[in-house]
């Protein structure tokens with residue numbers, strides 16, 4: 001993104017969720033909702049493992065993710081994925097959706113890691129949602145096909161719709 005004021009390329013400041021221009025000190029908010037993938041950069045230098053389209057750099061819950069503009073697949077660092085799931089499930093406001101049964105056929109699919117090109121591990125996800133995930137141990141990345149994150153977020157569970165308590169301990173009564 002270029003600066004609306006001086007035209008220079010802007011830098012994205014992840015923890016503040018905005019673009020900043022080093023030259024004229026203008027800042028611009030990244031539009032959209034924290035719970036959606038918002039595109040920070042059209043170019044990531046990483047091609048989608050399924051459709052070969054170049055993946056975009058996106059922000060989801062202020063975490064850096066890669067999203068394929070073609071098939072909407074997501075590539076997320078494992079630690080970020082865990083934080084994203086916790087955050088989105090806690091923030092969920094819609095009713096839970098019973099996930100479809102695990103697709104056994106999906107367990108047989110083998111895909112390559114978009115970053116290192118090694119064959120990814122394909123296994124049932126240990127959390128909610130009955131999804132099959134692919135992960136690369138080398139790069140510590142998780143691949144999610146389109147719709148899989150939604151299944152995880154919408155699956156029933158007591159952690160849904162419960163924003164974490166404030167840091168300070170609440171009084172007992």
Ligand SMILES: [Zn+2]
Pocket residue numbers: 003004005006007008021022023024025026
């Ligand atoms: Zn500027």
Ligand SMILES: [Zn+2]
Pocket residue numbers: 048049050051052053068069070071072073
């Ligand atoms: Zn794709």
Ligand SMILES: [Zn+2]
Pocket residue numbers: 113114115116117118136137138139140141
């Ligand atoms: Zn890899």
